[in-house]
Amino acid sequence: xxxxxxxxxxxxxxxxxxxxxxxxxxxxxxxxxxxxxxxxxxxxxxxxxxxxxxxxxxxxxxxxxxxxxxxxxxxxxxxxxxxxxxxxxxxxxxxxxxxx
Amino acid sequence: xxxxxxxxxxxxxxxxxxxxxxxxxxxxxxxxxxxxxxxxxxxxxxxxxxxxxxxxxxxxxxxxxxxxxxxxxxxxxxxxxxxxxxxxxxxxxxxxxxxxxxxxxxxxxxxxxxxxxxxxxxxxxxxxxxxxxxxxxxxxxxxxxxxxxxxxxxxxxxxxxxxxxxxxxxxxxxxxxxxxxxxxxxxxxx
Numbered sequence: 052x053x054x055x056x057x058x059x060x061x062x063x064x065x066x067x068x069x070x071x072x073x074x075x076x077x078x079x080x081x082x083x084x085x086x087x088x089x090x091x092x093x094x095x096x097x098x099x100x101x102x103x104x105x106x107x108x109x110x111x112x113x114x115x116x117x118x119x120x121x122x123x124x125x126x127x128x129x130x131x132x133x134x135x136x137x138x139x140x141x142x143x144x145x146x147x148x149x150x151x
Numbered sequence: 152x153x154x155x156x157x158x159x160x161x162x163x164x165x166x167x168x169x170x171x172x173x174x175x176x177x178x179x180x181x182x183x184x185x186x187x188x189x190x191x192x193x194x195x196x197x198x199x200x201x202x203x204x205x206x207x208x209x210x211x212x213x214x215x216x217x218x219x220x221x222x223x224x225x226x227x228x229x230x231x232x233x234x235x236x237x238x239x240x241x242x243x244x245x246x247x248x249x250x251x252x253x254x255x256x257x258x259x260x261x262x263x264x265x266x267x268x269x270x271x272x273x274x275x276x277x278x279x280x281x282x283x284x285x286x287x288x289x290x291x292x293x294x295x296x297x298x299x300x301x302x303x304x305x306x307x308x309x310x311x312x313x314x315x316x317x318x319x320x321x322x323x324x325x326x327x328x329x330x331x332x333x334x335x336x337x338x339x340x341x
Contacts, residue, residue, distance in 0.1 A: 053158045053198075056258045061162045063254040065169050070250055072173035074243045080178050080224060084185055087216065088169055091192050094208075096257070098201045103261070105273045107291045113204050114292065117211050118303045122310035124216045128223045129314035135227050136321075 058099035065092035079134070079141040083127045090120045157198050164191045178224045182217055189213045200275060203285040 065088055072085030094113045101109025135141050168188035172181045189212040196205035278287045292300060 053155055054262075056262050057158065057162070059254060059258040059261070061165060063251060063258075064166050066250060066254065067247065068166075068169035068173050070247055074247075075173065078178060078229065080220065080227075080229075081173075081181060084172060084178075084181055084220065087185065087212075088172060088188070091189065091212075094204075095192065095195060098196055098199050098204060100261070101201070102199050107273050107278075107288055110201050110204050110288055111292055111296050113201075114207060114288075115299060115303060117207055118307065121211055121216055122306055124219055125310050125314045126317065128219055129318035131223060132226070132318045141227070141229075 055099050055103040058095055062092040062095045062099075065089075065095070077143050079131050079143060079146070080128075082143065083124065083131070086127075087120060087124065090116060154198065158195070161191050161195050161198065164188075165195070178229060179221070182220050182224060185220070186213050186217050189217065200278075200284055202283070203288045206285075 069085040069087075069089035069092065072088065073082050076082060076085065094116055097109040097113045097116070101107060101113075131141055134146060138145070165188055168184045168191065171184040172188060175181050175184065189208060193205045193208040193213070196202075196208060273287065278284055281287045281290070
C-alpha cells in the first residue's frame, strides 16, 4: 500500500502547476484549464485520505467536486465566448475592467 | 510492490502532463495534455480502489469537460499565445508559498498524528463483502448524502440555464457602438 504522503506530494506538484498556470498564462481558457488541474489535485488528496482512514465520505466529496467542476467549466466557457464576442480577445491583461 | 510501481509510473506521467498543460503555447496542445493528465488521475483512482470515482472521472472530465474546452478553443480560433515576460507580483509569490506550506502542513499532520487506518469502518474487506466499491459508494450517497445529491441536480440545472443565457447572441438592437467592429466569430458559424 502506497503511503498517503506520496499522494500528497503528487497533489502538491499538480496544484502548484495549476497556480503557476493561473499566474503565468494570459489566455482565459488556459486559466480555466489550470483551475481544473487544481481541482484534480484536491480530488487526489480526498481519495487518498478516504482510503487511509477507511471512510467513503471522501469519495462522495470527489463526486460533488466533479459536479461543481463541470458546472464551472460550462459557465466559465460561456463567459469566455461572450467576452470574445464583445471584445474580440480573451487576454487577461486586457480584461481588467473590474480592477478599479 | 506492483502497486508502488503503478503509482510511480502514473505520478510521473501526471507531473509531466501537468507541466506541459501549463507550459505549452498552443491551447489545443494544452487540452490534449489535459486529457492524458485526467486519464492518469483516473488510473490513480482505480489504483486506490475507488472504481466509481475513476469511472466518473473518465466520463465527466475526459469525456465532457475537455471536449467542451476543445470546442471553445476551436470555435474561437485563437493563435498561439506569445509568451511575454513572466512577471510575478509579490502577492502571487505569497499565494504560492502559502499553498506549498499548507500542503506540507497537511502531509506532516497526516503522517505524524493522523489516520491509523482503523478508524473508518469501511475497510477493503467490508467493501468487498458489501458488493464492491460502487455499491458501497452508492449506499452512502443515496442515504446520508441524498439531500446534497438532489441539490447537485439543481446546481446543474442552474448551470445549464446560465450558460445558455450568457453565451446567447445579443439582441441586434444593442445600442453600443464601440463593439460593432468585432462581431464576427468565425466564418459562417454565427
